[in-house]
Amino acid sequence: MAEPVLEVHDLHVTFTTEGGLVPAVDGIDFAVAPGETLAIVGESGSGKSVSSAAVMGLLPSNAEVTGEVLLDGRELIGLPGDELRKIRGNDIAMVFQDALSALNPYYSVGWQVAEAYRLHHDVSKKKAHQRAIEMLDKVGIPDAVRRADSYPHEFSGGMRQRVVIAMALVNDPRVLIADEPTTALDVTVQAQIMRLLDDVQAEFGTALVLISHDLGVVAEVADDVLVMYAGRAAERGTVRDIFFRAAHPYALGLLGAMPRVDVPPKPRLTTIPGTPPTPGSITTGCPFQPRCAYTHLVGERCITERPELTPRPGEGDHEAACHLGRRPEVLL
Ligand code: SF4
Numbered sequence: 001m002a003e004p005v006l007e008v009h010d011l012h013v014t015f016t017t018e019g020g021l022v023p024a025v026d027g028i029d030f031a032v033a034p035g036e037t038l039a040i041v042g043e044s045g046s047g048k049s050v051s052s053a054a055v056m057g058l059l060p061s062n063a064e065v066t067g068e069v070l071l072d073g074r075e076l077i078g079l080p081g082d083e084l085r086k087i088r089g090n091d092i093a094m095v096f097q098d099a100l101s102a103l104n105p106y107y108s109v110g111w112q113v114a115e116a117y118r119l120h121h122d123v124s125k126k127k128a129h130q131r132a133i134e135m136l137d138k139v140g141i142p143d144a145v146r147r148a149d150s151y152p153h154e155f156s157g158g159m160r161q162r163v164v165i166a167m168a169l170v171n172d173p174r175v176l177i178a179d180e181p182t183t184a185l186d187v188t189v190q191a192q193i194m195r196l197l198d199d200v201q202a203e204f205g206t207a208l209v210l211i212s213h214d215l216g217v218v219a220e221v222a223d224d225v226l227v228m229y230a231g232r233a234a235e236r237g238t239v240r241d242i243f244f245r246a247a248h249p250y251a252l253g254l255l256g257a258m259p260r261v262d263v264p265p266k267p268r269l270t271t272i273p274g275t276p277p278t279p280g281s282i283t284t285g286c287p288f289q290p291r292c293a294y295t296h297l298v299g300e301r302c303i304t305e306r307p308e309l310t311p312r313p314g315e316g317d318h319e320a321a322c323h324l325g326r327r328p329e330v331l332l
Contacts, residue, residue, distance in 0.1 A: 004031035005207045006055070006092070006175045011067035013047070013054050013231075023280050024050045026231040029270035030209075032175065032224075037199065037208040039222035039239075041215065041254070045276045048211045052177045055209075056094055057084040071175070079095065079252070090120040093168035097180040103152040103332075109163045110148025117170045135166040139196060152306065158189035169200055176201070179211040194221055215258045217245055227251045230277050230287035233309055237318035247312055247320040247327045248290045257287035286323065298323045 013025040025047040032038040040048045054065045057076065069076040071091060076084065088094075096102050104112060114125065115131035121128070129148070137144035139162040152160055161181065163186040168176055178197060182190035198221055201208050210219055218225060218239070225242040227235040227250065235248040246252050253272035274291040282289070285303040289295055295302045301323045 002033040006032045007070040009068040032207040039218040042228035046228040091174045093173040095178040099164045139166045177209045235320040241318040
């Protein structure tokens with residue numbers, strides 16, 4: 001990998017609640033380089049969105065964050081709020097799933113994109129407005145000069161998401177975090193938005209962290225993949241490692257549930273039985289153990305010893321956190 005722009009080391013996030021301490025992220029590491037895409041994959045509750053919110057410094061005050069979040073080598077954890085605000089939206093920007101709530105219904109989209117620019121640049125309103133139109137045009141809003149004066153409700157869901165992407169990219173961020181950016185959209189629009197993210201990434205050299213539960217989207221755009229389960233890393237590797245050499249039973253389960261055209265068809269798609277554990281409920285052993293179909297191949301260790309990420313022999317940086325130590329014999 002080229003020199004990473006964003007590095008996260010041993011990130012822990014714990015929430016203090018009335019019921020006690022709730023660990024949501026339990027020691028994850030990842031890195032992403034300019035122009036590359038890292039996908040963080042997992043079911044809801046896996047800690048993927050909490051991790052990205054921790055990187056952005058957007059967690060509520062009852063969250064304790066430890067570890068390292070380095071942007072170009074500069075530590076972000078513990079930075080004063082005003083320093084963080086200078087970085088957020090400028091060096092690191094975020095696109096959320098729900099474009100409607102990211103936009104203010106009372107202001108035109110052009111005004112909102114221009115304000116996002118003025119927040120970090122000392123320029124006139126006129127210049128910021130020109131920049132907004134340029135960005136709206138770049139993300140594929142037709143007739144951007146005229147449409148800049150329209151309000152969010154006058155756009156379709158896909159067009160609103162384009163506006164949000166324009167707003168996120170208006171300051172040329174080094175890193176863009178996209179949290180389920182296409183989930184609320186229909187399939188054709190999803191493909192258009194992912195293509196747009198791909199294009200702008202190529203043009204601006206932005207590092208993209210894509211949070212997704214949709215492996216189809218991940219297969220198309222990611223360079224590297226981190227699979228999260230119960231706040232921990234279950235597996236990580238290149239997109240080929242995960243899609244062709246997955247070793248963790250959870251990653252295999254996710255892949256088995258996904259229709260594929262690149263492997264021989266199966267009589268039916270598989271599902272992972274059960275539901276993810278509530279955060280903090282499994283304190284010993286493997287967090288996936290209650291749902292795992294391979295525990296019998298390992299035995300007691302699955303219940304007593306927490307598996308750590310371990311390199312897969314002969315597979316470069318591919319790592320899986322499973323005591324099995326080999327790929328289970330399953331048909332993907
Ligand atoms: Fe399954 Fe055991 Fe591997 Fe966990 S460590 S995924 S329970 S085989």
